[in-house]
Amino acid sequence: QKEVEQNSGPLSVPEGAIASLNCTYSDRGSQSFFWYRQYSGKSPELIMFIYSNGDKEDGRFTAQLNKASQYVSLLIRDSQPSDSATYLCAVTYDYKLSFGAGTTVTVRA
């Protein structure tokens, strides 16, 4: 599987702040990019996907993709305690998903 690296955590942010999550990938042929949220004891839940360079916004989440730098990020604005979870970056190549190790985010009330 292709390599996917995420910024090491855990990441602790105060409620209402912006949480910034970063991810780099090794294979320039990667086609699609995903962010999953995984609560403890639960399965991953898809929260964002991005296919083209630039920004994609969905509510409080913004995904950013820079294929030249092989970099994808996720911003969580106005962080809430319910955002406390592990966030997994995933990259596809030939329809298969490769996952990063995940970044655990804790939002302090």
Next chain:
Amino acid sequence: SAVISQKPSRDICQRGTSLTIQCQVDSQVTMMFWYRQQPGQSLTLIATANQGSEATYESGFVIDKFPISRPNLTFSTLTVSNMSPEDSSIYLCSVDQTSGEQYFGPGTRLTVT
């Protein structure tokens, strides 16, 4: 997105035995995948299961240890054979929607004693 169920949700098994995990989807999907998530780790793809053909296994995973069936477009099974404590993991199936996103089932938590 598709609704995915897995059975069993959890199990405790003896070393040397086998467990078959079922994955059911509420709509027809071309591609189904099986992942393993070891304690404290991220997800690792075991194999891709396509209906009507043999499963495609990733490096480090073999059919004798993880046989997979895909009898139709809504169902798949993964068997964990001759289990050892190192097989204690969460096993997840996922489906690939036509737009490319993958959605996961709730997982099967396996403990081998």
